Amino acid sequence: MTAIVNIFLKEGVLDPQGKAIHHALDAMDFEGVEDVRMGKQIVLKLTSTNKDDAMKEVTKMAEDILANTVIEDYTIELI
Amino acid sequence: MKHVAILQFPGTNCDLDTKYAFEKLGCTTTVVWHKETDLPEETDLVIVPGGFSYGDYLRSGAIAQFSPVMQTVIEFANNGGKVLGICNGFQILTEVGLLPGALKRNIGLHFISKFQTLKIVNNTNDFLQKCDKDEILNIPIAHADGNYYIDEAGFKELEANEQILVRYSDDKGEPIIVNGSVTSIAGVCNKNKNVFGLMPHPERALENILGSDDGIKMLEGLIA
Numbered sequence: 001m002t003a004i005v006n007i008f009l010k011e012g013v014l015d016p017q018g019k020a021i022h023h024a025l026d027a028m029d030f031e032g033v034e035d036v037r038m039g040k041q042i043v044l045k046l047t048s049t050n051k052d053d054a055m056k057e058v059t060k061m062a063e064d065i066l067a068n069t070v071i072e073d074y075t076i077e078l079i
Numbered sequence: 080m081k082h083v084a085i086l087q088f089p090g091t092n093c094d095l096d097t098k099y100a101f102e103k104l105g106c107t108t109t110v111v112w113h114k115e116t117d118l119p120e121e122t123d124l125v126i127v128p129g130g131f132s133y134g135d136y137l138r139s140g141a142i143a144q145f146s147p148v149m150q151t152v153i154e155f156a157n158n159g160g161k162v163l164g165i166c167n168g169f170q171i172l173t174e175v176g177l178l179p180g181a182l183k184r185n186i187g188l189h190f191i192s193k194f195q196t197l198k199i200v201n202n203t204n205d206f207l208q209k210c211d212k213d214e215i216l217n218i219p220i221a222h223a224d225g226n227y228y229i230d231e232a233g234f235k236e237l238e239a240n241e242q243i244l245v246r247y248s249d250d251k252g253e254p255i256i257v258n259g260s261v262t263s264i265a266g267v268c269n270k271n272k273n274v275f276g277l278m279p280h281p282e283r284a285l286e287n288i289l290g291s292d293d294g295i296k297m298l299e300g301l302i303a
Contacts, residue, residue, distance in 0.1 A: 009086070013228060016186050017260065066147065068138055068174065070181040071228050 003058045004077040007067045008039035011049045042066055051078055081106045081302040082121040086127055086152070086168075088113045088143045092284065093129035093165065100282040101126075106302055113146035122299050124161045124216040125152055127168030129280060131220070139182065139224040140170030143197060149175055161205060161301055162274045166222055169266070169276030170237075177274045179237065180229035184221070186259025192221040194290055195257060197265055197279060198248035202240040204272040206301065216245075216250055216293040218279040220265075225278040227260035231247070234261060242268050245277060275301075 009015045015037050022036040025061040044061075048054040060078050083101045087094045087110050088194045098108045113132075117170065118125065120184030133142035149171070151203045164172035171176040173189065177191050185191060199207055199214045210216065237243050244266035247257040254263035258278075266277025 012182070014186070014259065016184050016188055016226070020188055065137070065141060068141065068181050070173070070230075071183060 001048055001051070001054050002079050003044040003046055003054060004079065005042045005044065005058065005062055005066055006077075007062075007074045007075055008037055009072050011072055013071050022029050038075070051060055054078055081123040082119060083108045083124045083126060083302070084118045084122040085110050085126045086113060086148055087111065087128075088130070088132035088146060090134055091130035091133045091167070092127055093167075093280065095285065096280075097128045097165070097282045098287055100294070100298060103285060103300070104298060104302060105128055111148055113143070113148045114173055116151055118148075119150055122160070124140045124163065125155060127152070127162065127164040127171050128282075129166030130170060132167055132171065135167075135224070138170075138174070140167060140172075140174040143167075143171045143240045144175040151180060153177065156269075156274050159271070159273055161185075163206065163301060164274075164276040165280055166225075166278055167280065168279070169278055170224060172274060172276045172301070174199065178276045179233050180227055180261075180267065182224050183192050183226040183228050183259070184224055185226050186256070188223075190221070190223040191225070191258060195220045195249055195279060196250050197245040198254070200243045200246055203241050204244070204268055204275070204302050205303070206268065206275045207244060207297065208216055208300045210300070214295070215248065215250055217284065217291040218281055218297075219283045219290070220257070221280045222258070222278050225258040225260065225265075227264045227278075229261055229264075237267060240270055242272075244268055244275065281292070
């Protein structure tokens with residue numbers, strides 16, 4: 001099973017990198033971009049075959065190290 | 080004579096400057112490799128120095144928090160031991176939860192390396208006891224992730240408990256935006272006032288001939 005963990009700065013926490021990308025898109029005349037948020041994606045190959053167990057384990061990983069929950073939110077997708 | 084333990088992670092690069100600084104101030108020192116599980120018995124003060132532990136991978140300070148030595152440092156701090164994190168050390172101490180808040184990428188995205196004036200916000204703690212309230216110090220900064228963030232409830236608590244140590248300011252003491260930090264905060268301490276962290280490098284300000292010796296009165300407070 002593969003777990004995809006997406007990590008983004010929390011809503012309301014200013015994202016300087018997203019802002020810089022937004023500026024660059026503006027400068028390139030790409031119109032219609034309202035907001036840009038930049039995050040990171042961590043892909044984990046798991047040995048587990050049980051979705052519930054995997055979700056539990058990856059959630060613990062996200063809370064303990066993958067994300068800094070003071071400033072970041074995360075989502076987990078299992079495939 | 081006070082004994083200072085200075086942690087060393089792969090990628091730490093201010094360990095020897097910090098050792099030099101405290102030896103100049105009359106302390107004995109030990110540089111402690113991150114895989115150690117014990118601090119020297121006579122340790123009075125632990126410094127988590129600056130650098131780029133683990134190449135800043137994942138987040139600055141994120142990986143270092145799980146080094147064996149950090150568990151010992153957490154125990155040392157929880158027993159009232161004095162700990163100071165400088166720059167990457169500050170990031171590590173927030174990651175590990177010994178200090179509140181977090182450090183984000185600088186608002187302008189640049190790595191900033193220059194002398195910076197700072198205003199002493201609170202001196203009701205061991206670290207800044209030798210400094211006057213509202214005093215302006217000139218101390219180098221060198222960081223890419225120094226943008227201090229804390230939510231509003233946390234900020235109110237910092238203010239109420241006099242946990243804000245220093246702010247980036249102009250030479251008149253007016254706060255200025257350097258890296259986007261909440262209210263220009265450059266350093267904080269924990270509620271018990273025995274764990275301290277700041278982005279500026281007092282260990283790099285020991286000689287007037289190199290720009291400033293204002294770092295001495297900061298570091299001296301911890302070994303008084």
